[in-house]
Amino acid sequence: MRTTLPATVSAAAALAAVILTPAHAGATTPAGQADSTTPAKHAGAAAPPTLAGCGPGELCLWEKADFRGARQTYDLSGIDIESCVALPEGGSAEALANRTGRPVTTYQSAECAETGEFDTYPGGGTWTPESPYRVRAFKVWES
Secondary structure, three states: OOOOOOOHHHHHHHHHHHOOOOOOOOOOOOOOOOOOOOOOOOOOOOOOOOOOOOOOOEEEEEEEOOOOOEEEEEEHHHHOOOOEEOOOOOOOEEEEEOOOOOEEEEEEOOOOOOOOOOEEEOOOOEEEEEOOOOOOOOOOOOO
């Protein structure tokens, strides 16, 4: 008898495999070049790159995928917790790093509307080289 797992279990298993992968495996620089101290990046590897300039306590958003283009940086001293923060008029992001220590939800909508796409990223250090949609706003949560 063949048993199939629900999609959520499969997704959780895939996420666990990524989380448990050593941080140095397949590390890249923001430009996507292999770090000379680590093995070359393998297809499907999701190790966080070295992100110079995105410090602890910050949410960094890049205009283009793979941490390229203009970067916008936010920290808790400049935003209201649990309030919608829209990116500047006409602005969007395709990559992000959440180092705030708090969960952050990104939104396709500039008004944080949940009718469009949205995702929440944990605050312990989340690197997303390519968002599944253009990020136009975000909320930082208390916990």
